[in-house]
Amino acid sequence: MNSATLGLVAGLAVCVSSVGWAEEMKATQKFTETRVVVDPGAGYSNYTLTVTGPHGFHASASSKSEVPAIDLRRIGAFDDGTYHYQLTASTHERVPVRDTLDNGRGGRRPDSMVGSVSTSGVFHVKGGTIVKSDPAEREPTHRRR
DSSP, rough: HHHHHHHHHHHHHHHHHHHOOOOEOOEEEEEOSEEEEEEEEEOOEEEEEEEEEEGGGGEEEESSSOOOOHHHHHOOOOSSSSEEEEEEEEEEEEEEOOOOOOOOOOOOSEEEEEEEEEEEEEEETTEEEOOOOOOOOOOOOOOOO
């Protein structure tokens, strides 16, 4: 894992841990040649789609009401290789706030907040296009000797 991806994952872990772990979202990949599209179904809002890849590639898109998509061509130069995506969203369910830290803003802390869900995955780019992969096909595991 390269340092940019590791940094992104660590940053997301800190953000998510500060409000509680996000639940798993059941979503469908609907990629085109260069567009990353993830369909989570209905019932969510406040979406953020993040894509990271080789050589420090990073792209992010957000929307309050519509699921964002990222077209790799529109971002600029991108290389062949393995890319990671993460889609997060808010649910309409309220969850209790367990944080006891004072945020420094004064006043009363909220008793609840909206819940969150997320999904993530991997896709591959070869020859400048997203390669359709067989879901049954697994990435090879590396053994230590």
